[in-house]
Amino acid sequence: MTEAAVTMAPAFDEDARPKLPRYARLHFDKARDRWVLLVPERVMVPDETAVEILQLCDGERTLAEIIDGLAEKYAAPRDEIAVDVAEMLSDLAGKGFLIDNREDNTP
Amino acid sequence: MTDSVVEEIPADTLSLLDGTEEARYGDFGIPAAVLAEMTHRCPLQCPYCSNPVELERAGDELTTEEWKRVMTELADLGVLQFHFSGGEPMVRKDLPELVRHAREVGLYTNLITSAVMMTEEKVKELADAGLDHVQISFQGAEGTAADLIAGFKGGHEKKLAAAKMVRDAGLPLTVNAVMHRQNLDQLPEIIEMAVAIGAARLEVANVQYYGWALKNRAALMPTVEQLDATTRIVEDARERLKGTLVIDYVIPDYYAERPKRCMGGWGRQFFNISPAGKVLPCHAAETITDLEFDSVKGNKSIEWIWQNSDAFQKYRGTGWMPEPCKSCDFREVDWGGCRCQAYALTGDAGNTDPACSLSPMHDKIFKLAETEAVTDDRDFKYRNYANARTFTAAE
Numbered sequence: 001m002t003e004a005a006v007t008m009a010p011a012f013d014e015d016a017r018p019k020l021p022r023y024a025r026l027h028f029d030k031a032r033d034r035w036v037l038l039v040p041e042r043v044m045v046p047d048e049t050a051v052e053i054l055q056l057c058d059g060e061r062t063l064a065e066i067i068d069g070l071a072e073k074y075a076a077p078r079d080e081i082a083v084d085v086a087e088m089l090s091d092l093a094g095k096g097f098l099i100d101n102r103e104d105n106t107p
Numbered sequence: 108m109t110d111s112v113v114e115e116i117p118a119d120t121l122s123l124l125d126g127t128e129e130a131r132y133g134d135f136g137i138p139a140a141v142l143a144e145m146t147h148r149c150p151l152q153c154p155y156c157s158n159p160v161e162l163e164r165a166g167d168e169l170t171t172e173e174w175k176r177v178m179t180e181l182a183d184l185g186v187l188q189f190h191f192s193g194g195e196p197m198v199r200k201d202l203p204e205l206v207r208h209a210r211e212v213g214l215y216t217n218l219i220t221s222a223v224m225m226t227e228e229k230v231k232e233l234a235d236a237g238l239d240h241v242q243i244s245f246q247g248a249e250g251t252a253a254d255l256i257a258g259f260k261g262g263h264e265k266k267l268a269a270a271k272m273v274r275d276a277g278l279p280l281t282v283n284a285v286m287h288r289q290n291l292d293q294l295p296e297i298i299e300m301a302v303a304i305g306a307a308r309l310e311v312a313n314v315q316y317y318g319w320a321l322k323n324r325a326a327l328m329p330t331v332e333q334l335d336a337t338t339r340i341v342e343d344a345r346e347r348l349k350g351t352l353v354i355d356y357v358i359p360d361y362y363a364e365r366p367k368r369c370m371g372g373w374g375r376q377f378f379n380i381s382p383a384g385k386v387l388p389c390h391a392a393e394t395i396t397d398l399e400f401d402s403v404k405g406n407k408s409i410e411w412i413w414q415n416s417d418a419f420q421k422y423r424g425t426g427w428m429p430e431p432c433k434s435c436d437f438r439e440v441d442w443g444g445c446r447c448q449a450y451a452l453t454g455d456a457g458n459t460d461p462a463c464s465l466s467p468m469h470d471k472i473f474k475l476a477e478t479e480a481v482t483d484d485r486d487f488k489y490r491n492y493a494n495a496r497t498f499t500a501a502e
Contacts, residue, residue, distance in 0.1 A: 023239050023279045027213060031137065031185025038215035040240040040279050040308065041355075043139050043187055094350065096279075096307055 012063050014082075017101040018089055019059030024097040026054050039097050053085055059101030063089070137413065140188040141181055142219075142379040142390070145174070145202070149195040151221045152258030152489035153246065155285060155320035155327060158194065159393040162495045167383040169403070171201040175208045177380065177403050182212040184410055192219040194382065197229065203236040210237035217242060219283070223262050225269035234276045241273045242281040242310075248296030256290060258489045270304040281308040287327035288480060291337055298344045302352055309352055311341055313359035317391045317451045322498065325484040328476050331362055360462040361476045365437065366444025367462065373446055374423035378413060386412045388419055391447040395456045422446050427457055431465040 012018055020026065025038045026046075035051040037044035046054060056066045067085055071078040092098040147162040169177070178189060189209050196202055197220055209216045218233065222243040243266055247253030250263035257263075273280050282301040286294065294311065301309040313334075314320045314327050329337075341356045348354070360367045370377045370389045379387050384403040387393065392400070398421065401412045413419060421427060425438050432443045443449075444460025452461045452472050461468040488494055 022277060025215060025239070027187065027215070029185060029187060031183075036187060038187055038239070040217065040281060041188075 012086065012089055012093065012100060014062060014064035014067070015102065016063045017059050017061065018057040018063060018066075018093075018098050019101045020054070020057060020097065021099050024092075026051070037097070039095075044097075049084075050088055053088060057089070057098065137184045137186060137410070138377050139186065140190065140377075141186050142190040142192050142377075143174075143177075144192050144194060144379060144382050144390070145196040145199050145205075146194040146382045148198045149193055149221065149490075150198075150223055150259055151195070151244075151262065152491050153244075153256060153285070153319075154258075154323040154487035154489055155287060155314040156490040157315075157318065157320075157390045158490070159391070160318050160322070160495055160498045161393070162492055163382045168199075169382065169384045171204060173384065173404070174201075174205050177384070177409070178205070178209050178214060179212050180403075180409050182209075182214050187215055188217060189214040190217045190219055192379075195221050195224065197224040203229075203232045206233055206238050207236040210239075215239050220244070221257070221259075221262070221266070222269035222273075223259060223265045225265070225272060227272055230269075230272045230276045230278075234278060238278065240279050240281070242283050243270055243273070244283045244285070245297065245300070246285070247290045248293040248300050252290055252293065256487070258487070258491075267304065270306070274305040280304070280306045281310060282306040283310045283312070285312050285314055286329070286337065287314045288329045288333065289327065289485065291329050291333045294337060294340050295344075298340070298348075298352070298354070302348065307353065308355065310355045310357070311337075312355075312357035313337075315357075315359075315391075315445075315448075316361065317394050317447045319488075319490045321451055322488050324476070325479040325482055326487055328361070328480040329359065330480045331477065334359060334362055360444070360448075360460075361473055363462060364464045365462075366441050366448075366460040368441045369445035369448075369460075372423075372442035373421075374413075374419035375442070378419075386416070388422075389447065392418070394447050395450045398456070422456065429457060429459065431463075432459050435465065 023040060027036055027038050029036045035046060037046055037054070053066065053070070056069065063085070067078060067082045070085065071081045074081070089098055144158070146165065146168055147158050148165055181189065191202065191206070196218060199205070206216050216238050217240045218238055219242045245253065245263070245266055246256040247263065253263040254260050270280060282304070284297050298309065313329070316324050320327060341354055345354050358367070374388050377389065379390055380403065381387060381393070385393070385400040386403060386409060387400055392398065398418045400418050401407055401416045403409060407416070422443070425433070428438060428443055432438050444462055446456045448462060449458045449460045450456035453468055459466040461472045463469060
């Protein structure tokens with residue numbers, strides 16, 4: 001079974017407005033000079049790219065806008081960026097550490 | 108742009124965030140999470156309480172200002188998460204004020220509570236102060252057994268109500284279930300209860316036998332059959348509830364061949380602070396009565412105490428180890444097991460943890476446990492100040 005490829009996470013569509021829930025906090029750890037994501041009983045360690053994406057997840061920007069911005073900044077193909085961003089965000093959403101701030105978000 | 112990665116690390120086993128496995132576990136940089144016993148006062152009387160038998164008094168507790176200073180100092184050192192524990196932390200009237208301060212200095216706040224003092228108003232006060240996460244202890248899956256174990260009538264119903272208040276306030280919830288012979292048979296129902304009340308995490312922790320639990324061992328020690336069943340139940344539930352409930356499982360070491368990697372190794376990844384401000388390598392460290400612990404009330408910084416104090420240095424690393432630990436291939440895996448257990452069962456904290464099958468004491472001690480497990484002793488010596496006096500006087 002190709003279990004690794006199957007994600008149980010709710011995939012965000014490009015109209016979603018991703019944001020961290022109140023109990024997941026992006027925090028700059030001065031002592032270790034890096035960003036961490038603080039969640040219940042865990043510390044998550046995002047790499048530079050993940051930090052940049054998470055900083056854009058303010059509940060205002062849509063996923064489409066986030067991807068557009070990154071594609072422009074890195075002068076990279078939009079499709080590639082979209083896959084990368086969606087993968088990271090749905091992984092976090094599956095763990096309950098990212099939510100969709102869209103007003104009409106009734107499943 | 109490269110693939111982005113978010114790596115997940117349990118806060119209580121994290122000391123450094125340098126990336127490599129070696130750096131993370133091989134050094135003793137300041138721990139990412141610190142457990143603070145705000146008070147030893149508690150309305151519950153659980154016979155396996157992790158507090159020392161000699162409970163600290165209300166009059167000795169750190170003041171509001173002292174706790175604030177401690178939190179600021181911890182945050183400056185690089186501590187990221189602060190666990191408000193006890194006793195029952197909600198006994199402290201200044202809890203919301205302390206939560207607010209913790210948030211102001213950037214700490215992630217976790218409340219570890221019996222929840223029997225929770226009200227709608229208090230949940231709101233704590234949530235407004237910025238509380239991040241709540242952990243509620245449950246003693247069983249239904250009131251009759253649970254209230255008897257906690258020594259608190261009506262407690263179980265209060266906890267269920269409190270769990271709902273916590274979830275309604277939008278706070279994430281962890282259920283903490285301490286397991287032993289008199290409630291292990293309720294584990295499947297406890298798992299269902301955790302899901303029903305909206306917990307995202309469940310900690311299934313088998314009793315560890317020192318302090319109060321050691322005094323109650325004959326009434327608590329599970330049978331081998333119970334433990335085998337427990338492991339199967341946990342594994343099955345983990346698979347079945349993937350995406351709904353994360354289950355952390357603390358295995359009992361009495362029937363194991365290898366000792367637990369206690370506290371991630373003495374003085375390597377963890378410390379806690381007692382109500383009076385003592386800085387301890389583990390919650391049970393005071394059971395080792397020949398150690399002296401520095402306090403945040405003294406003139407030493409917390410960083411100095413962590414790095415240099417005698418109590419932390421004494422069993423840190425491998426230099427203190429006797430044989431068979433000294434030449435054992437696992438000496439940097441389990442770090443010799445648990446010092447408190449070695450002290451409780453052999454009288455010397457510098458001995459090999461008898462949970463290890465290589466300990467010369469292993470067979471004798473664990474045969475005794477097996478014998479106790481099949482007795483019909485069900486009487487608890489409850490954890491309260493009166494019994495604390497009795498036990499302390501006797502020792």
